[in-house]
Amino acid sequence: MTVVWQCQGVNPSAAPAGAVRQGSLRELNLALVLGRIAAAPRPPSRAALAAETGLTRATVSAVVEDLVAGRLVTEAEPQPRAGAGRPARGLVLAGDGPAGLGLEINVDYLAACVVDLAGEVRHHSVHRADLRPVSPADALGQLVRLAAGARAAADAQGLTLAGAALGVPGLVDEAGRVRLAPNLGWRDVPVPELLAGHPPLTETVDGVPPLVVDNEANLAALGELHAGDGPGSFLHISGEVGIGAGIVLDGALYRGTRGWSGEIGHIPVRPDGPPCRCGGRGCLEQYAGQEAILSAVGLTGADLPADTAPNRLAELAEAGDATVLNALHEAGAALGVTVASVVNLLDLDTVVLGGGYAPLAPWLRPPMLAEIDRRVLTAAWAPVTVRVATLGATAAAVGAAGSVVRRIIARPAGWLARL
Template identity: 55%
Template sequence: MRALEPRPARQDSLRERNLALVLKQIADAPEPVSRAEVAATTGLTKATVSALVDTLVSSGLVGELEPRLAKPTGRPATGLVIDGTRIGGLGVELNAGYLAACVVDLAGAVRHREVVRDDQRGQDPERTSAVLAALAAHAIAVVAADGLVTAGVAVAVPGLVDWPAGVLRFAPDLGWRDVDILGLLSRTAELSRVPVTVDSEANFAALGELHSVAAAPGDFLYVRGGTEVRAGIVVGRELFHGMRGWSGEIGHVTVDPDGPACRCGAWGCLERFAGLEAIVRASGLPVAATDPAVVDRIAEAASAGDARTDQALRTAGRALGIAGAGAINLLDLPEIVLGGSYAPLAAWTAPELQREVDRRVLSAAWSPVTVRPGTAGTDAAVLGAAGSVTRAIMRDPADWLRREVR
């Protein structure tokens, strides 16, 4: 890749950077901060900070609290916080077994959540997109009644996503290929007026995990289990997408070249050993992998000491460890987080996964890799999708200001 030519900083770009810097200081502060404290932390002048804060307040990004005494002998200072009353981000999730919508405000509070249980396997993409768009439009209307403006929509989908184009290239669970999700959703009036992005559910679930734990590390591999197995790669507290947004397809990493054929066309993929279908088949349990209660049934059988289920989960854990170790050797990440169906089954899969990682990661002797279940739960993807909208505003508040003007 050719290096970009250095460009001189313009006055407006300098202001944009300082605007983001001040907003970040307010957001990261453990308690409300004053203008003077922000100036002291950032090194900007008090006059500059005051002008920037006024802009952030008037645009609905920052709120002011009642004046307080910064020091017993000082003048009262007005505390600054992120304003959660005016702007929100909408996440919608298209899952094989359900559709979901969630709105979070700028301060991170959930303002609306709705889940519709509806099997999407084999459904017509236009029909499903219309239902999903109606769910999103309803969420926008609900929060608008509370005075919240929806700044954007992020759509989590189960498959290989052409991230920049918003096209779902391949979704085995749904039986879809080359579906223009972005185009279909933009037909709805409410969604045509706001920015819409599309990404894999594993990527958004990784973001949901990132923000569910205050002390979460900024670098980890998030592996989301289900009938399909995918990963989200977080580096420096940001998603790594790859050139076309197709990273994270860990379910199709080969763990046994002589293993069973996979629906992707290869042999011995991780999904054939660690996906829900493989676990159910190996356990012999009388439940479909698509049953909403399948994970509970597997956990119940394993807890009751069922030998076949225990062995099926251990086999899945070993396969996850082989694939996970390869990813860690390549990416040098300190942690593997188990999400989706793997989180409630971690008591059986995680020890085997950890054992394989310890054996196979070259640097494990000096820098052990942690394996743990995720904490964001089943809402991880839709929460992460909603949070991605507000993250974008926090990262570049000037872009929001330009949109407001238009």
């Protein structure tokens, strides 16, 4: 079996673009029913699923039988019902079936987590370490050890790891190679090759590579998508050392033609502004990046580790520090200008502040909203919501693990065939 390592597919279309064969029918309906079970607020009965989907109850029963046999779904306790009639048997996603392993490498920590089909985080571990002075190979070695712990925890809970995803703060190509991770100091790091020496994290399942490497901001947006209520469209802004964003359009992550979408940190705010590392001038990162905010306050990254800086700034702002308040106001205004561009372009109704921006949201939001209201053409008819991410700093790892189980929910036939 050839083990292929690759980046998350550039655009995974849920529906098969190819031939629709006899068996595709069952495949599609398995996905349809499982998707409804996953999206339902409370365990639905077979009858309810039939009514929702338009399939007959006979078909739903047959499909559910397959799902239960494959350990993807289990029956919940009968719900007490109001009125007459045989009580419904509720269906829920299995808590002891396949699970996803999520990994994250960031500037000053490594993280691993395990998420089950229902989206519950069943294991989570973080290893703090400044990874900038460490070689990529050593960093990945540490990651493998963390992953082994996560795998043991999954086994102990009766979960089967069905795949893994790794988030990296940088640009990843289709082969899983990290082309550029500026804040980590990585350039052209062949993650798959470096991991090849270690025992693979999981086995290849149904043609899906055992490990998918993806941009951290993309995975964080996916985490937010699955944590939120239902699909939709939003921009998820991850304010780490750099500024990245994940774009969710109609419930699907948009990755761009090469998978490099969401680089809002380098959207020009003032074309003649201060020069940026990237070669441009006046990029958003120069106004709202963590280092920009810190230096406006008279601090540098050397004074504060990157992961504690946001909370420290929030404390100072809470205490009424005028310099900090002013710096956050400026950063928020720059974010607002950029978000206005994005909303004018994409007509989004929601923007989510994640990563390091989450604790700073109370101070960033007002200037953001002011700029958005002023600059978005359709703001009068269609207000834009700016909200705080529901997942905290763990968003990328949880999103990575979630992307694995979501793939199973979107295409259960692959998992069932594996049995």
